[in-house]
Amino acid sequence: MKTESSHHMSGTAFAAFDKNLSPAALGYTFPAEFAPHKATWLSWPHKEASWPGKISSIYPSYAAFIKYIAMGEEVHIHVGDQVMQDFATQHLKQAQVNMENVYFHFFPTNDAWCRDHGPAFLTNPHAEHRKALVKWNYNAWGGKYPPYDLDNLIPLKIAEYRQIPYFKPDIIMEGGSIEVNGKGTLLTTEACLLNPNRNPHLSKTDIETYLQEYYGVSNVLWLKDGIIGDDTDGHVDDLTRFVNEDTVVTMITEDKADENYKPLKDNLKLLQKMRLENGKQLNIIELPMPGEIIYEDMRLPASYANFYISNHAVIVPTFHDPKDEKAIDILTDCFKDREVVGVDSLDLIWGLGSFHCLSQQEPL
Structure with a gap:
């Protein structure tokens, strides 16, 4: 375990690329x-308003999540101060996390959702700087949860710490709104990226151009709506995920009375018509939707698609639901080279996100 300060480190790479x-x-x-990852970046959860009345109950699951990641890669955690670091360390040690792989940074945040406020790490093995990042703008899913000024600074702090150059496109974009296969195809949703609360001045074509230019893809595939209860306006990471270059898992429900039945069915039909960058059809594997989770009269966005793929393990949210085991079995078949583990997300999902929403991978 190491604490890394946020001061400027020696080197010349930390700078914005030419616009x-x-x-x-x-x-x-x-x-x-x-x-393969070098690391996973996380922002330690501390905002009571994200888990009203329940924040103290999320830490055992969050620490278990970190334990599995730290088995195979570095874990970098943003904390506000030494008090928060000590609190985090106590939970991580209780969970028997390999602290040799844990690094703390005094990078204060407003909230915990590092998938969306963290950077997009890019690679080019032939460039002078093998790694760069994109510093998107972040507005807490259309200005829903101010303040978010500290979260919006996180990518620049990481670029400075890692001494890697960055791109700054000056538009709103969230990591959970896109999914890639690493070969040129990107999946996203109209519900999120075309929502007027993000980039009202941009057309669908404009946004597609940004996706191609800044994620380095050639083939953008658009799904429609997200799942009920998702306050991000329909992030793809609750819907459909790549498990390899030509295969997706996608959420589905057989229950016609479920509000998710039609949007998920429509989503599946769109996927069946889609083609990868090489013209091939997608292999589509269906994942069952857990039953409704209602808390304080609110449907929560519980989805097995919000798993996180780390070097050692695939960490899958579970919900005390009979379908938990089936989802883990399906994902175990998808990831022969990694341990697939279920970690209790019933309290975490009260924050309206799970393991994928909380994490951002840094490639080797």
Whole structure:
């Protein structure tokens, strides 16, 4: 376990690229999550309002999540101060986390959702700087949960710490709204990226161009709506995920009375018509939707698709539901090279997100 300060470190790489140069033009791409990682970045949960009345109950699951990641890669955790670091350390030690792989940074945040406020790490093995990042703008899913000024600074702090250059497109984009196969195809949803609370000045074509230029993809596939209860306006990471270059898992429910029945069915039909960057059809594996989880009269966005792929393990949210085991079995078949583990997410999901929403991978 190490604490890393946020002061400027020696080197010259930490600088914005020329505005006129895009990552794609310079040969950078955004690797798939199943490609090898150097690290996972997290923002320690501390905002009571994200888990009203329940925040103290989320830490055992959050620490178990970190335990599995730290078995195979570095874990970098943003904390506000020494008090928060000590509190986090206590929980991680209780969970028997390998603290040799844990690094703390005094990078204060407003909230915990590092998938969305963290950077997009890009790679180009032939460039002078093998790694770069995209510093998107972040507005807490359309200005829903101010303040978010500290969260919006996180990518620049990471670029400075890692001494890697960055791109700054100056539009709103969240990591949970896109999914890539690492070979040129990106999946997203109209419900989120075309929502007027993000980039009202941009057309669908404009947004597609940004996706191609800044994630280094050639093939953008659009799904429609997200799941009920998802306050991000329909992030793809609750819906459909790549498990390898040509295979997705996608959420489905057989229960016609479930509000998710039609949007998930429509989603599946769209996936069946889609083609990868090489013209091939997607292999589609169906994942069952857990039963409704209602808390304080609110349907929560519980989804097995919000798993996180780390070097050692695939960490799957579970919900005390009979379908938990089936989902883990399906994902175990998808990931022969990794341990697939279920970690209790019943309290975490009260924050309206789970393991994927909380994490951001840094490729090798």
